[in-house]
Amino acid sequence: MTTAQQPAPKTNPLTAPTPDLWRDPKAHPFVFFDGVTKQFGDFTAVDNISLKVYKRELFCLLGGSGSGKSTLLRMLAGFEQPTSGRILIDDVDMAGIPPWNRPVNMMFQSYALFPHLSVEKNIAFGLKRQRLADVDIKRRVADMLDMVQLGHLGKRKPHQLSGGQRQRVALARSLVKRPKLLLLDEPLGALDKKLREETQFELVNIQDELGVTFVVVTHDQEEAMTLATRIGVMNQGNIVQVGEPHDIYEYPNSQFVARFVGSVNLLNGRVTEDEPDRVRIRCNDFEPSVYLNHGISCAPNQEVCVAIRPEKMLISHEPPVQTDNTCSGVIEDIAYMGSLSVFRVRLDSGKEVRVTQPNTSRDSGARFTWHERVHLYWDVDSAVVLTS
Structure with missing residues (x-):
């Protein structure tokens, strides 16, 4: 568990259309997993999970395969x-309630569109099964087509659409029945990177406009960070951390979360000084100590792990003025990625660390080269101490 002191939570302007109910201890959850366990024979797929999701949230379940x-x-x-356990939606226990009677709709990764039906008829399919009047069906389908910006493509068949357009048809079909809760299983997994990035913002805007509660499953960390009001990180059937994207990234509570969400450098060491306003850690991989501007709660001389994100490490040809939070090594690899450059630096101890540097000018990426000796350093508030 991290012992770093967290600042007041920040609101993500993209994904906070309403007051953040999860910050209110008196708020009532819209979805409540109460000690839920799921076993398949001797295998426990979900292990005693308790989780609350609130109205109008876009909540992401993030984890690897088999989590x-x-x-x-x-x-x-x-x-x-x-x-075992209970699942409640809007205070109603879902035990024994079949899928078609739940206030839920689900959008699958494959989209599952009917190839022989037009876009309009795909979206209208569920409404026809509800035996709504034709005039109401036509109006609601038209509204959804306008919302997903496909009003001019209503007569086309799915095979005549791009991947992003098919994704939006599937979303419109899922929302046209006005469910209280929409479940999305890897909704953007079939799209290419550029289209996926564009569609993420569209999905956030649609969710904001409709006010429907979304629960999204994804293995893509960037997707979860972009979409979510909050993220639940899963591992081996457990939710190991729940928080807003900023907190999950900046304040991971374990080495697993730090590694899984983004890139991170992990440095092992031992606490040599622990006061309310500072902590000093002697690391195994370099001589100067790691210094943080807050204390932690741990035993004297406890072994800990220091987590530093690559973008928070600075790289220089000259030794920095500071004596703490610095190390040196040789550049082993450089990856130029346009907006940033990634350096893999081998420290004198043999440990490799990653440093990312934004390319703010056209020659930024050319300042350093392979096999060059460099110095690395970081601020006193850049690292997080992990005890698990």
């Missing part, structure tokens, strides 16, 4: 039943 995130989503949809 349990899709199983949790399928139980919420009603496709799987918990082995």
Whole structure:
């Protein structure tokens, strides 16, 4: 668990259309997983999870393959039943309620569009099953087509659309029935990188406009960081940390979360000084100590891990003035990525660290070269101390 002192949570302007209910201890959850466990024979896919999701949230379940995130989503949809525990939606226990009677709709990764039906008829399919009047169906389909900016493509078949357009048709079909809760399983996984980035913002804007609660499953850290009001990081059937994207990234509570969400340098060491306003850690990989401007709660001389994001490390040809939070090594590799450059630096101890530097000018990436000796340093508030 991290012992770094966290600042007041910051609001993500892209994903905070309403007051952030999860910050209010008196707020009532819209979705409540109460000690939910799911076993398949001897295998525990979801292990005693308790989780609250609030109205109008865009909540992301983030984890690797086999972490349990899709199983949790399928139980919420009603496709799987918990082995133990309860799932409540809007205060109603979902035990024994089939998927078609839940106030939920689900958008699958494959989109599952009917190839023989037009875009309009794909979107209208669920409304026809509800036996709505034709005039109401036509109006609601038209509204959804306008919302996803496909009003001019209503007569086309799915094979005549691009991947991003098919994704928006699937989203419109999921939302046209006006569910209280929309579940999205890897909704952007089939799109290429550029289109995926564009569609992320569209998805946020649609969710904001409709006010529907979204629960999204993804393995893509960048996607979760862009979309979510909050993220639940999953590992081996457990939710290991829940928080806003800023907090998950800047204040991971374990080495697993630090590694899984973004790139990170992990330095092992031992606490040599721990006061309320400072902590000093002697690291194994270089001589100067790591100094932080706050204390931590730990035993004397406890072994800890210092986590530093690559973009918070600065790189220089000259030794820095500061004596703490600095080390030196040789550049082993350089990756020029346009907006930034990534340096892999081998310290004198043999440990490799990554440093990223924004290319703010056209010659930024050319300042350093392979096999060059450099100095690295960082600010006193840039690192996080992890004890697990």
